[in-house]
Amino acid sequence: MTHDHHDDTAASLQYDASAVSATMRTAPALIDYSPAPETARTPVSESCGLFINGTFVAPRSRRRFETINPATEERLSLIADGGAADVDAAVSAARAALRRWSRTRPEERAKYLFRLARRIQERARELAVLETMDGGKPIRESRDVDIPLVAQHFFHHAGWCDKLRYAFAGADPRPVGVCGQIIPWNFPLLMAAWKLAPALACGNTCVLKPAETTSLTALRLAEILQEIELPPGVVNIVTGAGETGRMLVEHPDVDKIAFTGSTEVGKRIAAACAGTRKRLTLELGGKSANIIFEDAAIDQAIEGIVQGIWFNQGHVCCAGSRLLVQESIADDVAVRLRHRLASLRVGDPLDKNTDVGAINSAAQLATIRRYLEIGRAEGARLEEIPGPPLPERGYWCRPCFFTDVDPSHTIAREEIFGPVLTILTFRTPSEAVERANNTPYGLAAGVWSDKGARIFDVARKLEAGVVWCNTYNQFDAASPFGGYKESGFGREGGMAGLRAYVTL
C-alpha cells in the first residue's frame, strides 16, 4: 500500500492512461485514506467491582488486576479478581433469586429481556467503543457485527420466554437452576449474550465469569441490568482469571456449567464436572476447513476466505483456518488472495477504516508468533503482504498465509487463533472430505461450489457442527451453533440452544 499524499490531487487528474507499466504487479498500489477515528469516548472508571445481587461490590479477595487496551498497552481500569468468597457470594445470590425468577410469569420475564435488548441498542455506540478499546477488535466489527448481534440475541430469546412449551412439544420445560457461565475474550459481550439470554428466557439464574482481558463490556452490561431493574441476583458477574473460573466450576451449589474457550481448559472442566450432578455444555476450539472447489465463484470464495480467517484478527473459534483448495485452481487462488490481502488495513482499531485490529493480548501474540516460527521451521512458506508500518506500541500481527503446507504440519493441525491461514490442496471431493475430517476438532466448515449437488453431498459428509455453503462466518440468533468431537457439545442459539437450559 503506498502512501500517496493528499497534496498531489492535481497529479491524479492528469489524463495519463497511456502510461503502461511493463511489470505486472501481484498487488496494486492503493491510495490511502485519511484517519477516520471514532470520536465517541466512553468513560471507564479507574477500578471496577464485582456485580453481585444487583449491586457493585469490592472483591472480598482484595485483589485486582489491570486490564489494558491491547492497541496502546495503556491501562484502562483495574478489575476485581474474584476469590472463593466472592464466587460463593455470587452463587448464593443466584440461588436466592432462583425461586422468584423461575416462578415469574414467562411474559414478565420476556419484558425484561426486551427491555434489555432495547437498552443495548440505545447504548450501542458506547458498547462498541468499549469493546474495541478493551479487546482490540476494529470498531467496524464491534459496531456492525458484535453489538447488533448482542441485541438480536436478547430480542430473539425474549420471544421464547412464553413459548417454551412449543419448543419442547409434549414436555413441561423447567429451569435447570443456577448456571455458571464462563466466556472467552474474542467476542466478550456477544458471548455473554449467548450465555445469558437463553438461561434467563428459561427461568434460570446466572453467575457469569468474563475472560480476564475483556471484562469491561460485561460490567457495562451489569449497569444496564440495573437500569432495566432486573431483580437482584438473577445475573451476577464475577471477574477474574482462570482460578476464579475453576472455583465457579467446582462450586457445589451450581447446577449447570456452560463454557466457551479452549479445548485444553474444556477437558479440565469436563473432568471436574464428571461424577457430579452438574450439567455441562462446552464450546471449544476448532481448526475448521474451508473447501474451495474449482467450479466455485472464485472472487466470492476469496471474500469467504477473508471473512473466514481475517475476521476479528482470526480470534474466532470457528475460523476457516484450514483452506482446502482444489489443486487446479490453487495458484489462481493464491494470486487473488495476495491481491485482496493488500487492501486489508491493519492498525488503530478505533479508526473506522481498520479491517484488522490489535491482537488481544501479549500472551496471544506470543502464541501466534510461536506458530509462525514452527510453520517456517517445518518447511511451509509464509506469505505476508507488506503494508505501512504498524504502531510501535500494542500487539500486532499482519494477516498472512502459509503455502506448501503438508497436512501433518503443526500449523495444519493445531488451532493458532490468529490471522494466520494455512493453505492445503486436494484433487477429488472424497480427498477433500477426508482431509477436512482428519482433525480432532469439528466446529465448522465451509464449502464453495456452484454445483448444488456437490454442495449437498460434501456438506453431509463433513463432521462439523456448522457447515456454511458459499458463505462463511454468518451468525444468527435463530441458528444453532456448536461442535462435534473435541470442539465440544451442546448448541447455542435458536430452539436447539434452549435445550441446555431446561429440564424436561
Next chain:
Amino acid sequence: MLEQRAVSFTRRSIKTASKVRLLRTALSMLDLTTLEGRDSPAKVRGLCRKAIHPCDIPLDPPVPSAAAVCVYPALVPVAAAALRGSTVRVASVATGFPSGQYPLEIRLADVRSAIDAGADEIDMVISRGAFLAGRRRDVAEEVRHVLRACRTVGEGGRTAHLKVILETGELETYDNVRMASDLVLEAVAAEGDVHDGEVFIKTSTGKVQPAATMPVVLIMLEAIRDHHRATGVRIGMKPAGGIRTAKQAIHHLVMVNETLGADWLTPGLFRFGASSLANDLLRQLLRQATGRYMAQHDFPEA
C-alpha cells in the same frame, strides 16, 4: 458474498484530505450526459460550458473540468464546436442507442458519422437480444466491427475511443454481467494492440432500471482486473445511471481503489455517466473549502 463485499466499500469512512481528493477526482471523471428526445442545441451548449467550468466560485486549485460531454449523434457538431480548444472530450452514443435493434450496417454507419461529426468517444450498445439468445459470437463480432470503425481514420484524420454498454439491467443476473464483460474484453483483445483506456465497459444506457448498482460495477471491475492480469492491458470502466450523490461517487472510487488499484483513479480509465452528480460533488467540495453548504440554485443546471 458479492453484495456483502459491495456494501463493505460503503462502510469506508472518507474524511478531510481523502474526501477532497476523491471529490476532485470524481469531478474530473464526469461524462456530463444528456440523452433526451427534446435535447436542444442550447441545452447542449449549456452542458458544455458547465463541463469546461463546472463552477464559477474560485477554488485553489481550480475545480477540474469534466472528462466529456455525452450526447446523441445529431448534437455532436454542437458539442464539438462548444468544446473546441478545451480538454473536455465529445462522447456520442451510437450503434442504434439505446436498444441496438438495428441492422449492423446501419449501426456501423451511425458510428462513422458520429466520429466524422466530431466525436472523440463512442458509447455503443451490445445486442442484448443476441446475447440472451445465446448468440454470443454475434455479440463479439459486432464489438470487433465497432472497434474497427472507431480505429478507422476518417475525415479529418479522426479516430475514437470506445465504450461498450452492456445494459446490465437487461442481462439480469450477475453471471450474465460477468459473462458479457469477459465476452467484450476477449473480443477487444482479439482485435489486438489495445492501448490503456482505449476501450471502456459501461453498465447502462440510463434508459433501463436497475442501472449501475455497486455489485454489478464490482463484477465488471473484477473482469477488468482479471483481464489486466492476463494481458497487461488496462480497460476502463464507466458506471452510468443512478449515481446522483457525492457519497455514491466516493463509494465507487473506494471500490475502484480496492479492486483495481490507484492506477485506475484517472479519467483515462474511469468515468461516471451522470448529470445531476456534478452539482452534488461541487456542493460537497465547496463545503470542505468554505465550511458552508450552497443551495442547489447556486449552481447552474445539469
